[in-house]
Amino acid sequence: AAIYCGNGELLHHLPEQLSKRERYSEKWQRRTHSAWRHRHWHASAFTGICNDLAAASACM
Numbered sequence: 001a002a003i004y005c006g007n008g009e010l011l012h013h014l015p016e017q018l019s020k021r022e023r024y025s026e027k028w029q030r031r032t033h034s035a036w037r038h039r040h041w042h043a044s045a046f047t048g049i050c051n052d053l054a055a056a057s058a059c060m
Contacts, residue, residue: 002028004035005050021053 002012005021010028013019022028 005053011053 002010004010004024008024009021010024011019011021
């Protein structure tokens with residue numbers, strides 16, 4: 001499973017590895033089985049995720 005973050009990026013993790021961001025490349029597009037969205041989804045729900053990703057990137 002993965003979360004599409006927008007701007008062509010997704011967030012995912014493989015077993016026994018840390019989560020990481022990657023480009024939603026053709027490789028991932030071929031592997032995408034389906035896309036689901038909760039009926040009460042709103043763009044502001046990603047604010048915390050985006051803030052965490054930005055903070056983690058700043059620390060690297």
